[in-house]
Structures are given as C-alpha cells and as structure tokens.
Amino acid sequence: MFSWNRDALLCATTLGVTFSAGVWLGRKLFSRRYSLLRTFKSHSGAKGDPLMDYVLQNSLREHPILKKLRMCTLQDRMCMMLVACEQAQFMGNLAKLIKAKNVLEIGVYTGYNTLNMALAIPDDGKVIACDISQEYANIGIPYWKEAGVEHKIDLRIKPATETLDELLEAGKAGSFDFAFIDADKLNYGVYYEKCLQLIRKGGIIAVDNVLWDGSVLNPKNDPDTLSIVKLNEKIYRDSRVNMSMLTIGDGVTLAFKL
Numbered sequence: 001m002f003s004w005n006r007d008a009l010l011c012a013t014t015l016g017v018t019f020s021a022g023v024w025l026g027r028k029l030f031s032r033r034y035s036l037l038r039t040f041k042s043h044s045g046a047k048g049d050p051l052m053d054y055v056l057q058n059s060l061r062e063h064p065i066l067k068k069l070r071m072c073t074l075q076d077r078m079c080m081m082l083v084a085c086e087q088a089q090f091m092g093n094l095a096k097l098i099k100a101k102n103v104l105e106i107g108v109y110t111g112y113n114t115l116n117m118a119l120a121i122p123d124d125g126k127v128i129a130c131d132i133s134q135e136y137a138n139i140g141i142p143y144w145k146e147a148g149v150e151h152k153i154d155l156r157i158k159p160a161t162e163t164l165d166e167l168l169e170a171g172k173a174g175s176f177d178f179a180f181i182d183a184d185k186l187n188y189g190v191y192y193e194k195c196l197q198l199i200r201k202g203g204i205i206a207v208d209n210v211l212w213d214g215s216v217l218n219p220k221n222d223p224d225t226l227s228i229v230k231l232n233e234k235i236y237r238d239s240r241v242n243m244s245m246l247t248i249g250d251g252v253t254l255a256f257k258l
C-alpha cells in the first residue's frame, strides 16, 4: 500500500539523485569538451581564457579583410571547422619564410586560410584550393575579391584526391612549396602521400587537427581518429621528412620535405 510520506520521500529522492547525476554528467562532458576546445582553438571558446586573450592581443596581426571573413564565418553553424587564426598567421609566416609561390589548400571551407595564403605569396603565385562544397566557398569568395587576391586562387570543386591526381598527371610533381591538409580525415594518409610528391624539397606540409580534440589519446573505434593516429605515427617515423608536432589550434604537424 502507498504510504504517502515514505514513498513520496523515496520517489523525490530517486528523482533528485537521477537529476543531479544527469546534471553532473552533462557538466562533466560539456566542461571536458569546452576545456579541450578552449585549449586548442582560439576562436571556439577562448572568450574568458586570459592566457589565450593575451596571446591574441600580443601577437595576432590579422589583415582587416581576413578578420572580416573570420567574423562572418563565426556566424556559420559549422564554424568549428574554421582554422585557428594564430595558426593561420604562423603558416603564413612559414610560407613567407620559404618564399612560397605555389600552395595547396586541401579543405577550404569559407577560405580563411586560402585568403591568408593568397596574401602571403607574391602576385604571380597560386593557391590551388580544393573542396567539395561550392556553398562554403561562396561565403569567402567576396572577401577574396575585396582583398584583391582572387586572381591568385584557383578553386577546384571536386574530391581533393581527384585534384591532386590531376596535378600529378599534369607533371606538377615537385612544384609546390606549401600544402595544408585540412579536409576529410579518412583520406589524410592519401593526401599526405600525394602532397609529398607534389611538394618540392624544402617545401612544407602542414597537417591539421593532429590532436583531434584530444581523442588521439583514446581513439576507440572512431575511423577519423584512427586515420589521424595512423598518419601521426607514420610521419613520426618517415625518413623522407623532418617534422614537428605543434599544440597550436587543434594540433598541427609540420613535415619538411628532405
């Protein structure tokens, strides 16, 4: 028989415990993801992170149109794909350092780093920008035009493996200075091998998301994570390159072709 006092108390306690456990778990999961993103990506949760604010305030020299494109991209629901701005600046500086003229961008999204690279190379340089989405690129194209560098960008809308194969068939092996691999993770190993052929000696391949929000520590059976882990291990042992894995953004590996 229902005893109002005892059963109601039991019921309320059970509900309370379940609710608190749910809140605790939710907070735990959210805070882990939030803190990882905060650590790894300047634009996806850095607000309120004093150290990252300091880094940006004391080092980001963003071209005004790049900034406009970044602000516009942050309105997009897929903006977590945007490259970290301080990472893009670093890659632009590397491109200038090696006097890069021909660049491969594998994964364009709204073209933030495409624009960044186009600004870093000379007027007769080219960025071959590979993506499967015209829709995303359309967000960035007006900014490429506004910055006056649209003529340096060759956008190819098709799977990046096809574009890279076409470049190889056209005899472009060894003719690129810098490649940024930042598209679908399952093809990372394929992109790396093709880029290694297309890059000249002394050229640089930058591979993005090599920490994959921290999940490389515990890949489980996730195919994207496993693909990244496999490539990380491969580059570490690859005697064809010198390399460094940096913790900027979501982690970027730089491979310097020997």
Ligand SMILES: C[S@@+](CC[C@H](N)C(=O)[O-])C[C@H]1O[C@@H](n2cnc3c(N)ncnc32)[C@H](O)[C@@H]1O
Binding pocket: 081, 082, 083, 106, 107, 108, 109, 110, 111, 112, 113, 114, 130, 131, 132, 133, 136, 158, 159, 160, 161, 182, 183, 184
């Ligand atoms: C992380 S975003 C690229 C971000 C970009 N590098 C930037 O500067 O912000 C990944 C992009 O890869 C593209 N992508 C996915 N699969 C692809 C494929 N098979 N070939 C080419 N691009 C692909 C997506 O459409 C998306 O725009």
